[in-house]
Amino acid sequence: MSPSAPPACDDCLRRTWLIARLAGAIEIARHEKRVLRELLAMPDERLIAVVGDAAGGDVAAELDRVDPAELRAAADAAGLAALCRHHRRYPRLLKYLRDRPAVLFVAAIEEPLERLARLVGDSRNDGRPTVAIVGARRASVEGNEIARALSRSIGALDVTVVSGMALGIDSAAHTGALDAGGGTVAVLAGGADIPYPSSKRSLYRRILEHGCVISEMPPGFTPFKWCFPARNRTIAALGKMTVVVEAAERSGSLITAEVAADLGRDVGAVPGPITSWRSKGANALLHDGAILLRDADDVLDVVIGLDHEPSTDPGAGLPPRLASLMRAVAGGRDTVAALAGTADQAQATLAALTELELHGRLRRAPGGRYVVVPDW
């Protein structure tokens, strides 16, 4: 692809049109999620036939009349960057989905594609560790607090929180990450230019400031019912781990967890009382082998562990900024004074050292020195 080529190719933009047409033509119930995934994985010709059968009309002729330039212009007008699966910026994490989105429409205040790559990686690099956090819309006060606190803790360590911006747990997860100054990605079932649900308009704006909102559906698109489970597969694929905080039986969060497990990703869940409907889904996942999560450390054990190559690099498994600090300490620059290049960096250095200490990577020693904790 030449450097001047747009990040979404004509074929993929046409496919987006076709998927949107599919959404309008075919009703799929939640329990038919395998059917949905089959449809989303179909090559264009088969999809044209299926949509034609369902909707009547000459879908192939309609598709011929679609002008990719118009879709590109519509995305531009809506402030969305369009990124197709053939482009080097397309996240490698999604490539494990046979039915991966043809195009991602990305909304962010500035440099959406660079930001997306930073948050969830691109076709060559996985970028920062990512965790999908999902759960009940009608969550309990405690559930929302848990999701928010968990996101805050992992967001502070440069772990990207991926969720669906739904009411309840999803929104709490995004909020926690933003509170910590961390990055977050919201995957919507409808167009990425439309805050959905509309009550989350101000959260949507905060995410645009510090993260990204993405969707595989075209700008302005109003989601049909099955767009939600379809969206869930993208959330699962973007998380190196999926975390479920409160979920009812047969809920969308369980679909996300199932996709994550199918992809071989770790699935964790926060347990709850066996007498509460809000815990039935999470407890069922745990019964079936999901990792029980009690706190942010239980999540970090998995996601930092995942990135952690068994090596003698004291910075292994850490985000770059913390990794270089670890290497410096191991190399003998072991005081705040020695580590902070200038006096006005002292505060930030101290904060990072404290972070490393809280996570058991460093221990404070007499004389203001820091030592690397062995056996990490």
Add this chain to the structure above:
Amino acid sequence: MSPSAPPACDDCLRRTWLIARLAGAIEIARHEKRVLRELLAMPDERLIAVVGDAAGGDVAAELDRVDPAELRAAADAAGLAALCRHHRRYPRLLKYLRDRPAVLFVAAIEEPLERLARLVGDSRNDGRPTVAIVGARRASVEGNEIARALSRSIGALDVTVVSGMALGIDSAAHTGALDAGGGTVAVLAGGADIPYPSSKRSLYRRILEHGCVISEMPPGFTPFKWCFPARNRTIAALGKMTVVVEAAERSGSLITAEVAADLGRDVGAVPGPITSWRSKGANALLHDGAILLRDADDVLDVVIGLDHEPSTDPGAGLPPRLASLMRAVAGGRDTVAALAGTADQAQATLAALTELELHGRLRRAPGGRYVVVPDW
């Protein structure tokens, strides 16, 4: 051993005296449980040396003066049967403990040794499926309800509930089993003739009526602190599965669970909110791989499954009364009329068939027939 020999031999009775002497001489903290188990596994000579070192005095000479006949008489007077590890009535389940009790003192209203064998098996037969149910003394109302309901459900299916008669979960577990008309075994840290805690006097009496109270300590013995973790190892060993319903961090229930896991037995726990201290122990077990339990079926899946030899016996894994019914149905006697020998057995037969149906072993077919559900 000749048929007229008493069920506890002289050597084992002397050892009981020695263990009681050890309890008075040596303090062991909870975290020193490995030390405790080492001590309990020591041969007599080493134990004599250890107790002598700790207590001073000539322990060997004291032991020489112990008259097993007197201990036997004391047990008799307290209404306890004494059963040693060399006797054929000694439960095989305890033989997996290197530090198994030398003697079990057994209290029950009638035929204590026969009853014990029926409830937890003897040296040749494992008897009925057994589940150890343990948990917090300061349990929540919900926790107590869960333990009681769980015991009631499994007790009704002739699964023996083993516990420690402590306040809270233990007592709720015994009570549930008794409510269901099921069998239950209480393992005490002090003498089996003394209701401990004393507030559980009426539960103690109910257990004597329908189950057994056992202890490895001699009659009249008041427990020292380490007798409780010692007792817990016996509870764990008597359960083919150990179930923890509410447990704080570093609680006795976790010792029971650890012993069970060391013995290769299944460990299950009921999850709870991560914000409650009462759930920390159970959630930690679940984090480390214990089976998450949502209801009695989750327990029965394990314990009935454990007994279930992969065989073509349709009664495999079931208590004898239900197993013979399964075999009869498989053999073509497939109506209540055919199965109940006489008219007044019809009601009981119907109840047993319904039980088998509820557990998915049988299905009702047209014409009042029952069919064996395949693939169990």
